[in-house]
Amino acid sequence: MDVDSGDETAGTAPSRRRRGRATLLIAAALVLGTLAGAVTGYAIQYHREPTPLPPLAQRKLDAPKPLAADGATTLKSINANRWHKSDDDLTKLLLEPPAGAKVLESPAYESLDFFAADYENPEGALRDFVTAGLRRVALTSWSTDDRYYVDVRLIQFRELAGADEHQKNHDTYMSGPKYAGNPGVSIPGVPDDLGHVWVDSKAQQKPGYEPHRGSRAVVRRGDVVLEIFYSDNRGGKIAESDVIDLAKRQLERL
Incomplete structure (x- = not known):
């Protein structure tokens, strides 16, 4: 029989006691007995009739409510029952320039301060846009024949009220002599x-510059306001039908 020597030095692990033959025989018998019991239990269960399971103890799930026939919603902007494409990338919805046009601004988002810089009082405009909940502005622009210039913007607000106010503000001042x-x-x-749609009644003339005539389309579609600026840097007459056509084509994409 192996025994410990008793003279182990410090830091040396004690020898591991060997497992005897009798222990191995007993372990093997236990494994065989367990396996035989498992096979017998499986055979008995196989020949039994299946027992139905009791019903689940849970309340009936509520079925989704059908959509309103008229698409009514309590939200102030987009219909809550469906996804709207203006929730996606607005730059993908912008009009494409006509063939042969010179692209001045590829479709991109315009920063809020840059957008406000177009107003007579940029600081006041910036403050008003923040208060109104301006969400984002998508812009593209092009020119044709080095004479006609077009800017197209999609201005989206967080609430319908902000878009409504922005669109209606144009009605209050565009008819004035300083504008259209x-x-x-x-x-x-x-x-x-x-x-x-407004087309300037007369061209504007500044000393040292060519006469300039502008036009503008402003339309609200939900929480998005469409703005189109169409100008002739030689002061020629602009056909209202041309601006209306641009506005209708842009609205079709929204």
Whole structure:
């Protein structure tokens, strides 16, 4: 029989006691007995009739409510029952320039301060846009024949009220002599309270510059306001139908 020597030095692990033959025989018998019991139990269970399971103890799940026939929603902007493409990348919805046009601004998002810089009082405009909940501005622009220039913007607000106020503000000042000088015209298919097109009644002339005539389309579609600036840097007359066509084509993409 092996025994410990008793003279182990410090830091040396004691020898491991060997497992005897009798221990191995007993362990083997236990394994065989367990295996035989498992086989017998499986055979008995196999020949029994299946027992139905009791019903689950849970309440009936509520079925989703059907959509309203008119798409009514309590939200102030987009229909809550469906996804709207204006929730996606707005730059993908911008009009594409016509063939042969010179691209001045590829579709991109415009920073809020850069957008506000176009206003007479940039600081006040910036403050008002923040208060109104301006969300983002997508812009593209091009020119044709080095004469006609077009800027297209999609201005999205976080709430419908902000978009509504922005669109209606144009109705209050665009008819003044400093701007278009006329009440504008309606866009076919668009209610008068949702948008107009204005073409300057006369060209603007500054010393040392060519005469300039501008036009503008402003239309609200949900929480997005469409703005199109169409100008002629030689002061020629702009056809209202050309601006209306641009606005209708852009609205079709929203």
